Amino acid sequence: MRFSTLMVTLLSAGLVISGCATQNGAGVSNAGKGAAIGAVVGAIAGKSTSNHKNKRLVIGAAVGALAGAAVGSYMDQQEKALQQELSGSGVKIIRDGDKLKLDIPAQLTFELNRSDIRSNLYPVFNDIAKVLRDYEKTMLVIAGHTDDTGPYQYNMNLSQARAGSVKQYLVSQGVQSIRVETQGYGPSYPAVPNTSESNRAANRRVEIHIEPIVE
Structure with a gap:
């Protein structure tokens, strides 16, 4: 069939x-x-x-899926809602065409070498989940990244575990699991060169990519 x-x-x-x-x-x-x-x-x-x-x-x-001008309008509204909910949280909202990316510093979200979310960040993820529930015509990819210190496979596993923790929490807050994928990239895609401690800190991050579902 x-x-x-x-x-x-x-x-x-x-x-x-x-x-x-x-x-x-x-x-x-x-x-x-x-x-x-x-x-x-x-x-x-x-x-x-x-x-x-x-x-x-x-x-x-x-x-339901989006089509034509409705796609841009839908993502405009979602971006505005995220900006309102996440103001002052430290989460960066990045727009790329009709896609959104939430850049979440790992040093704010996780203890060193741990994958469980800091409890003080729960309100931030609650706000993210609220918007994602309201705008359900989107798919999400949660990507974990690390710096280049330590064994490569350890960093790959840690980045995947952190992405998984974020997914698990969002799902617990009512975001449909089927909409969410996870990927651990370890040190493979640094945002900036790993040439200083401040740069390495910037590379330890979790990103939530938000993609509209279109016809």
Whole structure:
């Protein structure tokens, strides 16, 4: 069966389930919607959603996709909401066309050589999650980066663990798991040359890339 046909069939089943919940008076919460999407994607995981484009198609069919001028307007509104929520937080919001990047200094987010988020940063991630919940027609890639000190594989593992911790926290705050991917890059993509301590500190970072889901 072709991917598109399978996707439509499974999404239709998922929407029927969601519709039944609504007819029973319960409504569909964000968590319920996320579970329905997750169930559909899980049913076609492996060969179909390993491809980024296919995964985007699945999410777009479930939560809706953007087209034309609506894309830029949607991302404008999301950027404004993030600026309002994150003012004074130390998180940089970077716009690249219709994509957004949140640059989060790792030294603010994690203790040295640890991957668990500092508890004092929870309010910042709560604000990020709030905006991501409101603007669900986006996919997210959380990327972890390190400086070049220490063993390469250790840094790769640490960057992946930190990206995973950020995903786990955002999901716990209601962001749909299927929308979020993680990647640990270790020291492979420094923002600046690792030639001083201040530069190495700048390279220890986590980025959240926000991409609109388009038709």
